[in-house]
Amino acid sequence: MVTPKSLAKQRKAGKVMSVVSIAKLTEAEEMLFSAYDERAEKSSQSDAAIAVLKANGLPTRRVESWHYTDLRSVLKNVPAEVGEAVSGKVDTLVGNASLLALDALSNHEKADFRFDDAIGQLNGAFATSGSSLNVGAGEKLESPKEIQNAVEGKAAHTTHTVSFADKSSGTVIERQLGEGGFATSVTNLKIGNEAEVSYIIVQGKGVEATHLGQINVTLGADANFTLFVLNTGGKLVRQEIRINVAGEGSDFQLRGVNLIGDGQHIDVTMDLCHNVPNTTSEEIIRNVVTGKGKGVFQGRIAVAQIAQKTDAKMACNTLLLSDEGDFSTKPELEIFADDVACGHGATFTDLEPSYLFYLMSRGIPEKEARALLIKGFVDEIVEDLDHEALEEAIVSIIDSWLDQNG
Amino acid sequence: MLEIKNLHAQIAEDGTEIIRGLNLKVEQGEVAAIMGPNGSGKSTLSYILAGREDYEVTSGDILFNGESILEMDPAERAASGVFLAFQYPVEIPGVPTMTFLKTAMNAQRKARGEDELATPDFIKLVKEAAGKLSINMEMLKRPLNVGFSGGEKKRAEILQMALLSPELCVLDETDSGLDIDALKIVSDGVNALREQNRSFLVITHYQRLLEHIVPDSVHVLYKGQIIQSGDKSLALELEANGYAEIIGKAA
Numbered sequence: 001m002v003t004p005k006s007l008a009k010q011r012k013a014g015k016v017m018s019v020v021s022i023a024k025l026t027e028a029e030e031m032l033f034s035a036y037d038e039r040a041e042k043s044s045q046s047d048a049a050i051a052v053l054k055a056n057g058l059p060t061r062r063v064e065s066w067h068y069t070d071l072r073s074v075l076k077n078v079p080a081e082v083g084e085a086v087s088g089k090v091d092t093l094v095g096n097a098s099l100l101a102l103d104a105l106s107n108h109e110k111a112d113f114r115f116d117d118a119i120g121q122l123n124g125a126f127a128t129s130g131s132s133l134n135v136g137a138g139e140k141l142e143s144p145k146e147i148q149n150a151v152e153g154k155a156a157h158t159t160h161t162v163s164f165a166d167k168s169s170g171t172v173i174e175r176q177l178g179e180g181g182f183a184t185s186v187t188n189l190k191i192g193n194e195a196e197v198s199y200i201i202v203q204g205k206g207v208e209a210t211h212l213g214q215i216n217v218t219l220g221a222d223a224n225f226t227l228f229v230l231n232t233g234g235k236l237v238r239q240e241i242r243i244n245v246a247g248e249g250s251d252f253q254l255r256g257v258n259l260i261g262d263g264q265h266i267d268v269t270m271d272l273c274h275n276v277p278n279t280t281s282e283e284i285i286r287n288v289v290t291g292k293g294k295g296v297f298q299g300r301i302a303v304a305q306i307a308q309k310t311d312a313k314m315a316c317n318t319l320l321l322s323d324e325g326d327f328s329t330k331p332e333l334e335i336f337a338d339d340v341a342c343g344h345g346a347t348f349t350d351l352e353p354s355y356l357f358y359l360m361s362r363g364i365p366e367k368e369a370r371a372l373l374i375k376g377f378v379d380e381i382v383e384d385l386d387h388e389a390l391e392e393a394i395v396s397i398i399d400s401w402l403d404q405n406g
Numbered sequence: 407m408l409e410i411k412n413l414h415a416q417i418a419e420d421g422t423e424i425i426r427g428l429n430l431k432v433e434q435g436e437v438a439a440i441m442g443p444n445g446s447g448k449s450t451l452s453y454i455l456a457g458r459e460d461y462e463v464t465s466g467d468i469l470f471n472g473e474s475i476l477e478m479d480p481a482e483r484a485a486s487g488v489f490l491a492f493q494y495p496v497e498i499p500g501v502p503t504m505t506f507l508k509t510a511m512n513a514q515r516k517a518r519g520e521d522e523l524a525t526p527d528f529i530k531l532v533k534e535a536a537g538k539l540s541i542n543m544e545m546l547k548r549p550l551n552v553g554f555s556g557g558e559k560k561r562a563e564i565l566q567m568a569l570l571s572p573e574l575c576v577l578d579e580t581d582s583g584l585d586i587d588a589l590k591i592v593s594d595g596v597n598a599l600r601e602q603n604r605s606f607l608v609i610t611h612y613q614r615l616l617e618h619i620v621p622d623s624v625h626v627l628y629k630g631q632i633i634q635s636g637d638k639s640l641a642l643e644l645e646a647n648g649y650a651e652i653i654g655k656a657a
């Protein structure tokens with residue numbers, strides 16, 4: 001982990017390259033660096049974050065974790081104006097959810113910044129606001145809390161801090177909204193012992209938007225955590241998921257749905273570390289690719305040497321509905337313990353012709369039959385949420401995507 | 407109602423001819439049984455009637471109510487009144503049976519220029535029809551055919567038939583996999599649908615089904631052709647003597 005202190009040390013030791021070593025800045029890099037230089041409000045932390053970024057530049061395909069999303073070449077330009085994300089312009093996803101405010105970041109929240117990858121660096125350099133939620137020990141949230149992060153046209157950067165203390169429970173919805181612009185959004189989520197938490201990320205931005213998201217989660221003992229990620233929008237999207245399974249007896253469930261239309265690039269990259277014994281996890285990702293859509297799922301599961309009896313399963317299933325579409329999946333298992341059950345599988349298919357024939361033989365026209373099958377493919381995953389109102393809301397987002405892209 | 411004229415059809419992928427000059431006429435209100443040895447082309451014929459793309463008609467024609475259906479896709483054929491109860495209904499994960507039924511019923515209504523069904527009316531219709539076939543409504547909440555037993559799948563096919571009220575019902579071995587009671591229930595269900603303007607093509611291996619659903623005509627399909635036709639007594643004769651004699655005569 002890179003902290004401002006360690007960075008200073010490295011710089012002294014000559015390990016961090018200086019700005020001049022980057023041959024030529026891209027347009028986006030120039031915009032970002034000069035936007036930072038012009039920023040009125042700086043701190044030692046934001047200085048440290050931008051320093052790493054300036055030293056390394058935006059990641060290219062030569063950086064392993066960015067191999068399928070060469071940010072340096074795909075990030076063409078960045079809006080010059082840095083503004084604030086807004087909240088409250090749209091209704092909450094489900095009727096009874098309550099909206100969390102977007103406030104200026106406290107120093108405490110800034111202390112959580114991690115600069116170990118480009119999203120963290122960008123966010124650390126620029127973030128000024130975010131939502132925060134602290135659920136006390138034993139507290140049970142009756143209804144979901146919602147974070148809205150809407151970015152229009154400009155650049156905007158937010159850091160959200162959520163914690164669930166021991167034996168608490170609840171559901172948080174994070175919505176990434178807005179028609180265009182450039183956003184980084186980092187969420188730091190701490191889940192205490194025996195807590196039960198569902199976190200739902202719904203990214204439905206406009207087709208011009210660039211969105212770089214990251215969620216960092218620490219999971220306590222005997223905790224149950226479900227993360228659901230739905231991506232339907234954006235031109236260039238990367239959602240990083242980093243899970244530190246730090247408490248024995250805990251369970252992590254990831255369900256992801258990526259609906260990728262023409263001209264979109266959506267990357268979901270997960271880094272899951274089972275660091276203690278007796279924990280379980282299951283990840284199911286379902287992707288639908290149409291037109292010239294491009295998608296990426298990278299799933300790394302690391303099992304520490306002491307993490308015996310880890311049970312981790314990962315599956316990534318993709319419906320490739322067009323010859324011009326593309327989906328890359330890279331599973332990675334790094335297992336240092338010897339008594340574990342870990343598995344992964346990936347499938348790529350078109351719609352099953354015998355299913356299509358069956359539906360059509362009942363009078364359902366081809367377009368509708370296809371939509372029904374695509375919907376079935378992803379709805380199955382939504383059902384795992386086990387929360388009726390949320391399921392309905394998410395299914396209706398999926399339906400409207402299908403109406404437009406199916 | 408249905409007229410199949412000198413039909414030749416092959417497997418699209420490799421050009422193997424399966425249907426080799428098949429002629430068959432089914433009148434309005436007629437129940438025609440088709441029997442024949444394994445692999446003779448019965449299911450293939452049913453798929454071709456329903457419009458499955460895996461088969462290519464190379465010559466001949468299929469007239470339904472006087473018009474060729476060869477250029478119609480499966481959905482158009484269904485909307486015009488053709489229904490196939492599959493020998494092996496597929497399981498479709500993720501698609502709830504009720505959603506499927508409603509989509510199918512409304513699609514056909516729409517194709518005929520009728521209004522869509524309101525949800526309460528739809529549910530009422532399904533409950534009624536399911537009740538007659540002893541189908542548990544809980545089963546219909548599951549994904550389409552997923553985990554249904556063999557007999558449940560066959561019943562679900564007849565349920566769809568009842569709800570879609572087609573003019574031509576093609577039943578491909580609907581009796582296989584049914585227990586004795588289910589056979590009676592399903593046959594009663596089919597008989598209840600027998601009407602002046604509804605015809606049936608009943609594919610079966612066994613006389614037993616034809617005791618319940620008494621056919622007006624019986625046809626023997628062998629190597630892609632109808633080699634003999636007769637009345638219900640033909641089925642009894644086949645049951646007693648097997649196919650050898652008839653095949654021998656035709657050769």
Ligand SMILES: Nc1ncnc2c1ncn2[C@@H]1O[C@H](COP(=O)(O)OP(=O)(O)OP(=O)(O)O)[C@@H](O)[C@H]1O
Nearest residue numbers: 417424442443444445446447448449450451460493
């Ligand atoms: N898609 C296909 N690919 C390869 N062979 C096929 C295909 N469809 C049908 N056939 C072959 O065509 C022949 C006729 O098959 P079909 O299923 O129509 O027989 P059937 O009369 O229904 O038999 P059964 O009584 O066993 O159900 C068989 O030899 C079968 O293997």
Ligand SMILES: [Mg+2]
Nearest residue numbers: 448449450493
């Ligand atoms: Mg057959």
